[in-house]
Amino acid sequence: MSPVLFELLLRSIWETVLMTAASGLISLVFGLPLGLALIATERGGIAESLWVNRVLGAIINGFRSVPFIILLVALIPLTRLIVGTSIGTWAAIVPLSIAATPYYARIAEVSLREVDHGLIEAARAMGGNRWTIIREVLVPEALPGIVAGFTVTLVTLIGASAMAGAIGAGGLGDLAIRYGYQRFETSVMVAVVIVLIILVCGIQWAGDRLVARLDRRG
Amino acid sequence: MNQHITASREIADPPHAGPDLSQDVVRLVDLRRRFGATPAIDGISLTVRKGEILGIIGRSGAGKSTLIRCLNGLERPDSGKVFIEGREISRLGERDLQPLRRRIGMIFQHFNLLSAKTVEDNVALPLKIEGRPKAERLARAAELLELVGLSEKARAYPASLSGGQKQRVGIARALAARPALLLSDEATSALDPETTRSILALLKDINRQLGLTILLITHEMEVIRSIADRVAVIDAGRIVEQGPVWSVFAEPQSDITKSLLGAIRPQLPAELAARLLPASGAETILRVDVAGEAASGPLLSDLAIAVPGAFRLVHGGIDHIQQQPVGTLFLSVAGSDASHLAAVITFLKARQARVEVLGHVASPV
Numbered sequence: 163m164s165p166v167l168f169e170l171l172l173r174s175i176w177e178t179v180l181m182t183a184a185s186g187l188i189s190l191v192f193g194l195p196l197g198l199a200l201i202a203t204e205r206g207g208i209a210e211s212l213w214v215n216r217v218l219g220a221i222i223n224g225f226r227s228v229p230f231i232i233l234l235v236a237l238i239p240l241t242r243l244i245v246g247t248s249i250g251t252w253a254a255i256v257p258l259s260i261a262a263t264p265y266y267a268r269i270a271e272v273s274l275r276e277v278d279h280g281l282i283e284a285a286r287a288m289g290g291n292r293w294t295i296i297r298e299v300l301v302p303e304a305l306p307g308i309v310a311g312f313t314v315t316l317v318t319l320i321g322a323s324a325m326a327g328a329i330g331a332g333g334l335g336d337l338a339i340r341y342g343y344q345r346f347e348t349s350v351m352v353a354v355v356i357v358l359i360i361l362v363c364g365i366q367w368a369g370d371r372l373v374a375r376l377d378r379r380g
Numbered sequence: 381m382n383q384h385i386t387a388s389r390e391i392a393d394p395p396h397a398g399p400d401l402s403q404d405v406v407r408l409v410d411l412r413r414r415f416g417a418t419p420a421i422d423g424i425s426l427t428v429r430k431g432e433i434l435g436i437i438g439r440s441g442a443g444k445s446t447l448i449r450c451l452n453g454l455e456r457p458d459s460g461k462v463f464i465e466g467r468e469i470s471r472l473g474e475r476d477l478q479p480l481r482r483r484i485g486m487i488f489q490h491f492n493l494l495s496a497k498t499v500e501d502n503v504a505l506p507l508k509i510e511g512r513p514k515a516e517r518l519a520r521a522a523e524l525l526e527l528v529g530l531s532e533k534a535r536a537y538p539a540s541l542s543g544g545q546k547q548r549v550g551i552a553r554a555l556a557a558r559p560a561l562l563l564s565d566e567a568t569s570a571l572d573p574e575t576t577r578s579i580l581a582l583l584k585d586i587n588r589q590l591g592l593t594i595l596l597i598t599h600e601m602e603v604i605r606s607i608a609d610r611v612a613v614i615d616a617g618r619i620v621e622q623g624p625v626w627s628v629f630a631e632p633q634s635d636i637t638k639s640l641l642g643a644i645r646p647q648l649p650a651e652l653a654a655r656l657l658p659a660s661g662a663e664t665i666l667r668v669d670v671a672g673e674a675a676s677g678p679l680l681s682d683l684a685i686a687v688p689g690a691f692r693l694v695h696g697g698i699d700h701i702q703q704q705p706v707g708t709l710f711l712s713v714a715g716s717d718a719s720h721l722a723a724v725i726t727f728l729k730a731r732q733a734r735v736e737v738l739g740h741v742a743s744p745v
Contacts, residue, residue: 284492287452288506288557289481291474298505302496379495380539 163349167341171353174337177251178361181323181333184255186316189262193315194308196222196263197270198296208282208292222264230322233257234329254331258322266315273307274300306377313369317362334358403430404463405561405593406451411460411470413446420446421457422617428561433587433594435608435625437601437640443617444597448563451595452484453477465560482510485554489566491546493538499549500525500534506557524552528582544575551582555592562586564596568603580606601644605629605701613637626704630671631734646696646708648738661740664721665694666728668709674732675705682731687723690714712741 163171196218202208203215228236234257238248241256277300285299301308324335334354342351406428413421420443428434438444449455450462453469462470469480485506493502503524504517512520525531528548538546547567554562564583568576584607587594598604604611604625612622613636620634629645632638648667656665670679675698683691691713698707713724721737728735 278490278492280488280490280492281494283454284486284488285505285509286454287481287484287486287563288509288553289478290509291478294509298497298508299494303494305496376496378537378539380537 163353167347167350170337170341171350171357174332174334174354175357175361177332178320178323178334180251181254181258181326181331182316182319185258185262185323186312186319188255188259189266189315189319190312192259193263193266194270194301196267197274198300200267200271201274201300202292202296206279208295222267225260225264226268230257230261231325231328233261234325238329249330251326251331251333254323254326254329254333258319258326261322262315262319265318266311269311269314270304270308273304273311276307277303306373306379309369309376310373313366313373316365316369320358320361320365403465404428405430405465406595407461407463408450409461409463411447411450411457411462413443413450413455413457415446419443419617421450423460424614424617424619425460426612426619426622428593428595430593431587431591432609433584433596433607435604435611436595436597436614437599437604437611438597438614439636439640440599442614444599444614445565447614448565448595448597451561451563452481452486482506482557483559484561484563485557485559486563486565487547487550487554487567489569491538491543491550491570493546493549493553495538498535498537499530499541502538502549503552503556506553510557520556521552524555525549527555527586528552542575543571544578547571547575547579548582551579551586555586555590560593562592562594564594564598566598567596569598569600576603577606583607599640601640605644605699609702613640624702626671626701626706629699629701630669630704630706645699646710648710649695652694652710652741653738655741656739657742658739661742662714663741664713665738665741666711666713666725667736667738668696668711668728669707669734669736670698670709670732671706672704672732675707677731679728679731679733680709683724683727686727687720689720689724691724710738 200215200218203211203218205212225233234254237257237260241253242248244256245253247253281299281303282295285295290298323331323333326333327336327339334357338351338354341347342354404427408424408426411421411424412419424447436444436447446455450457450470451464453472457470460470461468464480464484469477472480494505497505500518500521503521507517507520522531522534525534528551530545530548530552533541533545538549541549550567568579571579580603583594586592596603596608608625610623611625611628612619613628613634614620615634615636621628621632621637628637629641632641648665652665680693691711694710694712696707696709698705700706713721725735
């Protein structure tokens with residue numbers, strides 16, 4: 163592989179890592195509260211409001227049913243509004259975050275729902291309010307699942323970021339298409355695949371380690 | 381009259397000297413709650429006096445869980461009133477219930493400990509909710525873990541504890557905020573008999589040492605027998621019987637109480653019961669229930685002297701409940717002579733025993 167291509171590979175790795183990390187972080191910051199809102203407002207939840215629950219659910223389902231490649235293009239006006247441009251790595255972070263947030267919200271919702279209802283009842287019996295229940299019971303008890311779900315979301319984001327080349331965001335997927343496929347640079351294709359495998363395995367390994375450390379359920 | 385004596389004694393005695401009967405910690409007035417068409421609680425009124433252990437027993441589905449949850453507002457009654465330390469709480473909003481719940485500790489059948497927190501953090505949680513400083517929380521947690529005998533497990537996680545240890549942590553947690561009332565929701569139902577005994581002994585200890593009022597619900601008469609002062613039997617959402625434990629045990633009125641007692645009171649051995657005939661036979665089998673004075677005296681030897689003739693003790697025994705002897709004896713009276721049998725029954729009844737002719741057997745047992 164030529165030094166030029168090697169430098170391109172390094173830059174693409176950085177772009178992929180940046181896109182994944184930034185949109186992953188944003189999906190965590192917005193997705194977890196959204197997941198909490200979903201289980202809090204459901205029937206029998208700590209802030210039951212079926213109306214809010216249905217609206218939130220519909221919005222999440224709406225975003226989740228649009229294929230990412232379409233979302234990428236459809237969100238261009240919003241991206242321009244937020245980032246100032248619709249092209250480049252930072253511009254890709256907007257649609258990636260908007261796709262990953264409802265995805266992660268659903269994963270967080272599943273983990274949070276698995277928290278034993280008896281624990282919530284115990285916290286209520288102690289005189290805890292909703293905030294106490296969220297902070298002391300729901301989030302800590304669901305944390306292994308919340309972290310495991312975040313790992314899955316990051317891996318999914320690495321895959322999704324490959325499509326971001328469509329709006330000139332670069333990244334490993336873009337490199338593989340333009341050099342490995344279109345210019346028959348097999349070495350680039352192989353290198354990209356190897357780097358992706360290492361990235362995904364690394365994230366999964368780190369996530370699993372963290373879950374094992376957090377899980378006290380014996 | 382009694383109230384007056386108690387009140388005047390209060391002045392002389394230091395506080396917490398004994399159960400103060402002048403104040404009801406809990407008073408329920410005609411409580412009702414239905415789920416759909418079926419009433420879970422169908423007009424329950426009862427009081428829990430300060431310092432006592434009141435046991436509520438019933439089969440599963442009798443409305444016990446709903447009832448106990450009405451006391452700390454986890455469940456809202458459809459009608460009726462719930463007074464906790466004189467204050468009516470059934471119409472309070474969630475925000476007003478929160479400080480009140482801190483006055484009421486609760487322990488659960490499945491312990492409900494937070495798996496992500498250490499034992500000491502679990503115990504300290506009610507104080508964290510109250511907003512107490514960390515040093516105070518940990519000091520109180522250490523004190524309570526000492527009380528329940530789990531000091532060395534302070535830094536362990538609940539997953540590493542046995543069921544009995546988990547319930548001890550649950551009890552320590554329930555006591556953390558110095559409650560006026562402890563609610564126990566089938567706290568020993570998930571434990572083996574030996575662990576059950578140790579947990580009940582701990583609860584009794586806490587009741588005596590701290591003067592803590594305890595209301596417990598259970599489906600096991602053994603639990604009532606070992607620690608309750610008074611018992612209320614509920615069935616289909618209603619109280620069918622209540623009173624001091626020994627007197628309910630000695631003279632159960634309702635069928636449900638009798639059947640719940642069946643598990644721990646002597647029963648006629650099955651092979652003998654199978655041989656019972658309704659008409660006359662060689663021997664007559666009597667069931668004799670005695671309590672209090674009747675059970676303390678030499679009842680059987682007196683009977684042998686007063687009514688000469690053969691009778692034998694087939695089965696039974698005397699139990700001690702709240703220091704009161706309560707016994708059930710099965711006697712076999714020989715012969716088909718009706719006047720002899722009548723003399724036996726008359727003698728026993730004169731000694732305050734309750735006698736029931738169960739039937740006859742053809743050949744001696």
